[in-house]
Amino acid sequence: MTARPRRSCLYMPGANAKALEKARSLPADVVILDLEDAVAPDTKADARAAVVAAVEQGGYAPREVVIRVNGLTTPWGAFDVAAAVAAKPDALLFPKLSSKDDVKAANDAMSAAGASGSMGLWAMIETPLAILDIKKIAAASASTRLTTFVMGTNDLAKETRARQTPDRAPFHLALAAAVTAARAYGLTVIDGVFNDIADTEGFAAICRQGLEFGFDGKTLIHPSQIGPCNAIFAPEPAEIAQAHAVIAAFADPANAGKGVLKVEGRMTELLHLAMAEQTVAIAEAIATLEAAT
Numbered sequence: 001m002t003a004r005p006r007r008s009c010l011y012m013p014g015a016n017a018k019a020l021e022k023a024r025s026l027p028a029d030v031v032i033l034d035l036e037d038a039v040a041p042d043t044k045a046d047a048r049a050a051v052v053a054a055v056e057q058g059g060y061a062p063r064e065v066v067i068r069v070n071g072l073t074t075p076w077g078a079f080d081v082a083a084a085v086a087a088k089p090d091a092l093l094f095p096k097l098s099s100k101d102d103v104k105a106a107n108d109a110m111s112a113a114g115a116s117g118s119m120g121l122w123a124m125i126e127t128p129l130a131i132l133d134i135k136k137i138a139a140a141s142a143s144t145r146l147t148t149f150v151m152g153t154n155d156l157a158k159e160t161r162a163r164q165t166p167d168r169a170p171f172h173l174a175l176a177a178a179v180t181a182a183r184a185y186g187l188t189v190i191d192g193v194f195n196d197i198a199d200t201e202g203f204a205a206i207c208r209q210g211l212e213f214g215f216d217g218k219t220l221i222h223p224s225q226i227g228p229c230n231a232i233f234a235p236e237p238a239e240i241a242q243a244h245a246v247i248a249a250f251a252d253p254a255n256a257g258k259g260v261l262k263v264e265g266r267m268t269e270l271l272h273l274a275m276a277e278q279t280v281a282i283a284e285a286i287a288t289l290e291a292a293t
Helices: 017-022 041-057 077-087 100-112 128-132 134-142 153-160 169-184 200-213 223-233 237-251 270-292
Strands: 008-013 030-034 064-068 091-094 120-125 146-151 188-191 217-220 260-263 266-269
Touching (some): 008 223, 064 077, 077 091, 128 169, 134 146, 134 169, 153 169, 169 188, 200 217
Parallel strands (some): 146 188
């Protein structure tokens, strides 16, 4: 998997001109310009035009730019895809993809609109059927542009009638299933939003929980959440130092051919070397991104 930081993925409402402009200066790794949930039905067309104009104008780099379109079965979906593809964002985010056929339909719509091979397809995982079919959805990445899962925990709560408790216990199965499937097929996986903007301690706790589950980052609903999210989902200095030590130990000619080493008092295997290389790659990518922001 490419070491592209996606610690903080900030939703910005497509109907809000000030938000679209502000996104150019915020330290989020990803900005998701939203044409779906954040936009009322009677302003969908205006929001689409505003988002397309903003992306075409540019100025978001080095942030990754993603446009969340309306579903293909809605009156706006096909128009959104055509306009969004023409604007050339980094990816399109599709809501409520619940099967491999849904992924294929989204991919076909992007192809029909002339999407390049480098434009990614991100999938909202937010229905019970998506969780039950998560392996097949992830496997669809082999023949489509699918690169990323985004958890839609609010919609999952609505559809399952589960309560959003502080520990998110009712969602552990869904969260773990999505992470497991994503890792099995080399996808990025982003955690869902935290709704209480004022609860900074609760937000930090949920970010740490997401990190422990294995998520690459988190979707956000307010700029104040970016800083804590970036800090929590970045490797800590001690973790980076340990990773460098592991890499150096396996690179030492004296250890050539060895599959197990003792590094700074810890038994270390080749799988730890792979983890260390990923940690260093992410840390270096974050440093490069933050230097350019």
